[in-house]
Amino acid sequence: MTTTFAVRPLASRQLAGTGTLLRFALRRDRVQIPVWVAVNALMVLSMPGTLRGLYGTAAERADLLRQMETNSSLRAMVGPVFDDSLGALTAWRVGVYAAALAAVMSLLIVVRHTRDEEESGRQEVVASGMVGRRASLTAALLTVAVANGVLAVLVAAGLAGQGVAGAVALGLGVAGAGMVFATAAAVVAQLTESARLARGLTAGVLGAAFVLRAAGDSGAADGSSVLTWLSPLGWVENLRAFAAERWWVLLLFAGAAVAQGAVAYGLAGRRDLGMSFLPTRPGPAHGRLGTAGALAWRLQRGSVLGWSAGFLLAGVVYGGMTEGAAELVGDNAQARAVVERMGGEAGLTDAFVSAMVGMLGMIAALYVVASVLRLG
Structure with missing residues (x-):
C-alpha cells in the first residue's frame, strides 16, 4: 500500500497562520488602534467648523489665499492652498498633519508586531508552531491596512458634505501615507536588531519627509517643487483634495507601498529569526562606565x-x-x-x-x- 502526501505550495507555507496572527494582533491592539484612528479622524472632522468661524465669507477666504501666496514660512508649516472652498481649506490645514499622524501610528504598529516580537523572544515561541516565515510580517501589514482603511472611511464619510470626490481623495491620501511609512518600517525592521532603533530610524525618515515638504512648499506656492514631490507628505498636498483632484497621485502611494513591501518580504526570507542585516556593534573590550x-x-x-x-x-x-x-x-x-x-x-x-x-x-x-x- 502506497501513501501519498499533498505538498502545500511554497507561498502557502510561507503565509501559514497569517489569519490567526492577524486576529491576535487586532485583539492585542483593540484599544490602541481605535484611539489612534479616533484622534486623527476627530482632528480632521472638527476642522470645517473651526474654519467656518474664522473664514466665513468669500472675501476672508480670498484674503487668506493672497496671504499664503506670499508667506513662505507659513506655507512651510501647513502647505499651499489650492482653492477657497471649505473642503479645500480643511485639506490644507490638516491634510499633512493627519497623514503624519497616520504614518506614526503605522510605523509603531508594524515595529510592535515584527521586530519587537523578535527582540522579546515571543516570536520564537510563535514560530515553533505552524506559522510561516512571512506570516508575522503579513499580519502586521494587514493590521495597519485595517487601521488606515477605517481612518480613510471615517474621513471620507465625515467630509462628504463638502464634496464626495474631495472627501474620498483626502481619506485615501491620508491612508496612503500611512501605508507608505508602514512598509518603510517593515523594511527597517528587517535591517536592525533593535525595535527601538527601528522606530527611531523610521521616525527619522518621516521627519526628513516633513522637512523636504516644508522646504519645497516654502519655495513654491503651487506645490510644484521637486522637494515636495520627493516627500509622501507632499503627495497628500498634490492630490489636491476638493480642488480638481489629481487621482493619479494615488499611484505614487500604491507604487511606493508595494515596492517597499516587496523589499521587506525579500529581506524577511533571507535572514534567521532574531537576526538582522545590520547587526549591533560589539561593545568595547573593557568597560568604562564607572558611574x-x-x-x-x-x-x-x-x-x-x-x-x-x-x-x-x-x-x-x-x-x-x-x-x-x-x-x-x-x-x-x-x-x-x-x-x-x-x-x-x-x-x-x-x-x-x-x-x-x-x-x-x-x-x-x-x-x-x-x-x-x-x-x-
Missing part, C-alpha cells in the same frame, strides 16, 4: 542627540514663522478682533511664541517620561 551617570549617558546619548536636533529644527521653523503669524491675519475681521484683544500684532506674535513653547514643552515631557521608563 550611574555614565551609564545613563551611554543609554540615552542617541536619543538626546536626536531630540536635540529635532528641537533645534523646530526652533528654526517656528522662529521663521513669528512674523508670518501676524501677516496671516490680513483683513479677517474676527482675527483682527482677537489681535486687538491681545494688544495688536506684537501681542499675536507673543501669543504664537508662547503657544509653540508650550507645545514643545509637552513634547519634551514625553521624552522625559520615555527616558525614565528606559532607565527604570
